[in-house]
Amino acid sequence: MAPMDAPHVVILPFPAQGHIKPMLKLAELLSQAGFTVSFVNSDHNHHRIDQTAAFRRHFPGIKFLSIPDGLPPDHRRTGLAALDLFFSTTTFCKPIFKNLIASMSHAPSCIISDGIMSFAIDVAEELGIPAITFRTYSATCTWTYFHLHKLIQEGEIPVLIEGSEDMDRLISCIPGLENIMRRRDLPSICRLDPQNQILQFYMTQTSKMRKASALILNTFEELEAPIISLLHSIFPTVYAIGPLHTALKSSAVHNSGPYNSSSLMPFDESCMEWLNSQNLKSVLYVSFGTVVSLSRDQLMEFWYGLVNSDKPFLWAVRPDLIWDENGPGEVPEELKMGTKKRGRIVGWAPQEDVLAHNAIGGFLTHSGWNSTLESITAGKPMICWPILADQQVNGRCVSEMWKVGLDMKDVCDRSTVEKMVRGLMEGRHEEVTKSTNEIARLAQDSVREGGSSHRNINKLIEDIKLLHATNNASKGNK
Known part of the structure; x- marks a missing residue:
């Protein structure tokens, strides 16, 4: 005291x-x-x-x-x-x-x-x-x-x-x-x-x-x-x-x-054990933050895009993420099977720990500033899907000013999601990889x-x- x-x-x-x-x-x-x-x-x-x-x-x-x-x-x-x-x-x-x-x-x-x-x-x-x-x-x-x-x-x-x-x-x-x-x-x-x-x-x-x-x-x-x-x-x-x-x-x-420890929402810590079983930089982390809500159609487009990409993914789907009164409704069998095979969905994840994990190779994000800065510091490239407030600006900065990710704003279809996930996770964007590593170093040096x-x-x-x-x-x- x-x-x-x-x-x-x-x-x-x-x-x-x-x-x-x-x-x-x-x-x-x-x-x-x-x-x-x-x-x-x-x-x-x-x-x-x-x-x-x-x-x-x-x-x-x-x-x-x-x-x-x-x-x-x-x-x-x-x-x-x-x-x-x-x-x-x-x-x-x-x-x-x-x-x-x-x-x-x-x-x-x-x-x-x-x-x-x-x-x-x-x-x-x-x-x-x-x-x-x-x-x-x-x-x-x-x-x-x-x-x-x-x-x-x-x-x-x-x-x-x-x-x-x-x-x-x-x-x-x-x-x-x-x-x-x-x-x-x-x-x-x-x-x-x-x-x-x-x-x-x-x-x-x-x-x-x-x-x-x-x-x-x-x-x-x-x-x-x-x-x-x-x-x-x-x-x-x-x-x-x-x-x-x-x-x-x-x-x-x-x-x-x-x-x-500053989160007001409880975590599902089991996702960290799941990440421990995954290969280096093989997993895409997906989270749309604490405020953004999706329609059922948007949820399905993202879900199909993730499953169709054939890349492992960890998705934080908070209980109130879907704004439709009936929630996600009936989930198609191919999504259930695809998720069971190479994905993990949790109610909420300890995001800083997740992004710091060696198994994470990229982040599909709503581009809130906390998430953006945490991803930058962890050296993880982003796919930005901004929707509210400052997120549109952040998405542009990520893709054009700092070149540490890709901007997917105003688009939400499964083929685009699949294409961007594959491109990011397969390292096709060399400039993004280089910039991500360099800016992560600068971020970490700034607080030393x-x-x-x-x-x-x-x-x-x-x-x-x-x-x-x-x-x-x-x-x-x-």
Whole structure:
């Protein structure tokens, strides 16, 4: 337990697994630095933590607090229903969060809030507490979101898929991405009408981020240096401190527990035993994350493509992956037999451990930022099938900027899946293989002592200490 005179950091993530995970990794690093850390979940996720016996044991130095998210207890909070959290947190949480902060006996030295929980920046300002914003996207996608107004002005929003012939036209109004980003690569919200409340939500949240004193990103300079440099035009300080999951594993005081201890979902550990029986780099890992949902038709196309590829596969199919009311329905016998012969389907997998396994040769992913960064760090090439939020941008970066995978966006048919799986797993893309190995090395080097992210983590720690000392000095002069 940190002493009462230690810096106190309050961390507020958006109440979704993909946001909680990196911010919890940061919380543990700050705790290891001797800080008092209060991690504020929603009541719903706080309850999920209480149901996971091992969760709290992995974070002994963190105080877990909670506030309601404004939704009823029986709300699904997954798939499209998760969008309700955007508006409930915005309208409901600010006064409750402010009361929580104001009632703390150990006054916070700073508040680190998720980039889409910007009411926390307002609370910090009202209470005279420094605020830092943590955007859980890549630097490239964060920069893209700061140009949503410009994209509307230029007529690039809405991007219309049906009947459109210019989806592959390059976007010219985002500095630094003029020769990279096509219309189809813009975030999924750009396919909405400019007045749509979801698009407006992101525009408002992104604009309010500017009020924070600094920006934290779970990325590393060697991957996104040009875009990180551009973000300095908005924020005087940008801390690129990723990959956070690797930074934590590299920490001298990291405990010996599993790397996946920040997950709110239980794992099927038996898949690791199955991987142990597979050949080197022979298995394709498949996961569409914690939020994306598939129709039954989409599920069947992926399933047929995987089975027809004749490649071993491990597929994490969470219980709510299918949004059809009747679930997957009757499964054709050839899929059952093909899966039994060379596949393994589990409810959820310990993804960091899976990607690090020598049997994994590739990753078919929804291109969420956590998954993308974990795959990059593990040196596993990707097939990207982005569907929501930042995933379209990530898929383009993977295939064109970093060349560590293939982009399959806006396509979902069994023949394409089969073709891409075969090409990736049979090593037909030499440039992808070379780039994947090189960038994995850079990612791992960045968090080692003297690496760019290691330096930036230390700078963040020292800057928070300075905020704490300045705050104490100002109190002493009153």
